[in-house]
Amino acid sequence: MHPVDPADTLAPAHSAHVDTFARDHLPPPEQWPELLFDLPGLRYPDRLNCAAELLAGTDPGRPAFHTPSGPPWTYGHLRDRVDRIAHVLTGQLGVVPGNRVLLRGPTTPWLAACWLAVLKAGAVAVTVLAQQRPHELRTICGIARVTHALCDLRSVDDLARAGVPGLRITPYGGDAPDDLLLRITGAPDGPFEPADTAADDVALIAFTSGTTGRPKGCMHFHRDLLATADTFSEHVLRPREDDVFAGSPPLGFTFGLGGLVVFPLRAGASSLLLEQAGPRQLLPAIAEHRVSVLFTAPTAYRAMLADLDGHDTGSLRRCVSAGENLPAATWRDWHERTGLRIINGIGATELLHIFISAADGDIRPGTTGVPVPGWRARVVDAEGTALPDGEPGLLAVRGPVGCRYLADPRQREYVRGGWNITGDTYVRDPDGYFRYVARADDMIISAGYNIAGPEVEDALLRHPDVVEAAVVGRADEERGQIVVAHVVLTEGARRDAEELRVFLKSELAPYKCPREIVFPDALPRTATGKLQRFLLRAEPVADAPSPVAPEGDTSPGGGPK
Known part of the structure; x- marks a missing residue:
């Protein structure tokens, strides 16, 4: 085995990052797991740029990305577009190595090219779901101190509504003068020299929900991706x-x-x-x-x-x-x-x-x-x-x-x-x-998506008629689990599950929205006031509306837990 001492990976002299936020906020070395590199293929050089490595070597005429319509992007096309985006990032948008760049949009070759360009420029990619709502986006940007965003034009509105202070949003896929795809037509010809990143420079911050509801940013290095x-x-x-x-x-x-x-x-x-x-x-x-x-x-x-x-x-x-x-x-x-x-x-x-x-x-x-x-x-x-x-x-x-x-x-x-x-x-x-x-x-896993019950509860509590909320998962043959919300309303409020769903769709990604909502008079608690979730998981759901798939929930795939 080849264990790595975390202290060896924290020396700032080895980093290419000008903006050192990510490295400065890594956990202290004593809180790291032991890392193993006991396969020959895992012994990476000290200087490594993941994007440059992924794009190197393949015949430029071979296909890289296919789409439902139109010709494929070859490796040559992909390299040229990645380099042009990287030129725009560094030459026009002021991105420096270490800046966090949010990436948002449907799954397309352009989104993938933006991700590769961010890494090639030495910045840190923060990829988020196109479904996420302003409240969620604002939280993520605040935690990661995101400075720039490359966003599919179709996904810009919610990001703009998030109102992230100082965030510079560059759309792509439109015809406005500041559109990224128009900007790259004026970018320098020729290859972009990849940032001289260290193998252990942060390349990606991936967010996952925690059981407390506050998203956790997982920082990964260039070598990790390989x-x-x-x-x-x-x-x-x-x-x-x-x-x-x-x-x-x-x-x-x-x-x-x-x-x-x-x-x-x-x-x-x-x-x-x-x-x-x-x-x-x-x-x-x-x-x-x-x-x-x-x-x-x-x-x-x-x-x-x-x-x-x-x-x-x-x-x-x-x-x-x-x-x-x-x-x-x-x-x-x-x-x-x-x-x-x-x-x-x-x-x-x-x-x-x-x-x-x-x-x-x-x-x-x-x-x-x-x-x-x-x-x-x-x-x-x-x-x-x-x-x-x-x-x-x-x-x-x-x-x-x-x-x-x-x-x-x-x-x-x-x-x-x-x-x-x-x-x-x-x-x-x-x-x-x-x-x-x-x-x-208490994580709910529904159709491959990780859903933190407390995060859904927080969203419910933002509704003026909701006094208390408890969200749990219930076994479901088709989806593994479904999200069930138990909601206590203010006196006299109408028990309208569909109205609550409409509200939640403006606060949360659709896959997080409860498939069933029930309205008990009170939630079960201990004498000290602690919520007894196990009772909610065990009891059958009564008087619930028929399950309705949340709008936009068309893709059951999820990420690793």
């Missing part, structure tokens, strides 16, 4: 240059960022980028574009089973599932209908991508798999002591990527004794396979 490709992708997925990747998770999730950008580019392959990527869109796209590698959540695989007869899936050779537990029945049904073995996996935004998985003949339906090469895992008790096989406990992992929250005291909860504690309850079987049991916290 490490996800050089572990799970190289050793489990094993992509080929002629592969076409596609999937449902947006680039705002690290599941999608890895599966649709980092992994295919690292392999010299290509990716089909879909703005709408629910089951109804995926099946025809697979046939039309001869997709060979698919990333989505178990919910989507279950949904696609009903429509398989009308679509050609013969081009598929790899199917990856993450974001929620994959039931053995779904695995077997998919295998029976397609002959394909779904590659199950568990990942985390804190660790970027999948760290336990198995492929081909190593798959054991009903289990997640074994540690990906380069990773270690065990099951521990609350004190961190390893438990024997067969006994449920907390999943603990470590490898080449580790949790580093942005100035967040919850770092001490996630990292204990050098291990990352994911918040999942697992059992290790005697044959070394890890089997999922349940979430160990």
Whole structure:
């Protein structure tokens, strides 16, 4: 093994960042997990720019990104556009290495090119979901001290309404004089010299909801992004240059960022980028574009089973599932209908991508798999002591990527004794396979999306008629869990669930909105006033309206937990 001392990665002299905010707000070294680099492919040079590495070497005439219409972007086209965007960032917009740049928009080649350009310029990418609302965006920008934003014109309004002080928003996809795509026509010709970033300079801040409702910024280095490709992708997925990747998770999730950008580019392959990527869109796209590698959540695989007869899936050779537990029945049904073995996996935004998985003949339906090469895992008790096989406990992992929250005291909860504690309850079987049991916290996982109940409660409490709110997850055959809100209203207020949903859609991304809302007279509490959530989870929902899919919730894919 090649453990890394966190103190060795914090020396400012090695950083290319002029704006040192991200490095200055890394957790103290003693709170870092132990990092392992025991595979030859993980021994990266001290100076490394992830974007430059991903774009290097592939024949410029090979396809990089496909879209539902129009010719593909070749690697040559992609490099030219990335370089032009990087020239605009540094020459016209005043971005310096280390600045945080928000990226927002539907999944398109332009969004991917902006992400690569931000990294190539040495700035820090903060990718968010196009669905997120002003309140959420304002919180994220405040935590990360975001200075600039590149935003699809169709997603600008909510970002502008967020009213982030000092944020410079540059739209793309329109015809205004300040539009990024018009700016790049006047950018210098020729390559952009990549920023001389250190391998351990922060490249990405990915946000994940915590059980307290306040988002946590997960800081990842240039080498971390390559490490996800050089572990799970190289050793489990094993992509080929002629592969076409596609999937449902947006680039705002690290599941999608890895599966649709980092992994295919690292392999010299290509990716089909879909703005709408629910089951109804995926099946025809697979046939039309001869997709060979698919990333989505178990919910989507279950949904696609009903429509398989009308679509050609013969081009598929790899199917990856993450974001929620994959039931053995779904695995077997998919295998029976397609002959394909779904590659199950568990990942985390804190660790970027999948760290336990198995492929081909190593798959054991009903289990997640074994540690990906380069990773270690065990099951521990609350004190961190390893438990024997067969006994449920907390999943603990470590490898080449580790949790580093942005100035967040919850770092001490996630990292204990050098291990990352994911918040999942697992059992290790005697044959070394890890089997999922349940979430160990109050996070709701619905169709692959992580939803913090307290965040939804906070949004409900912003409604003038809501006195109290408690949000819990309830088991659901199709989605794993659904969000159920228990709401106490002011005296005389009308119990109108649809009116509350309309309000919430202006406050939260649609996938976070409750599918069921009930109106008890009071919430169950202990004598000391503590909310008894377990009673809400256990009781049947009465007088609830029929479940209605939140508007815009068309893509069931989610990121690693």
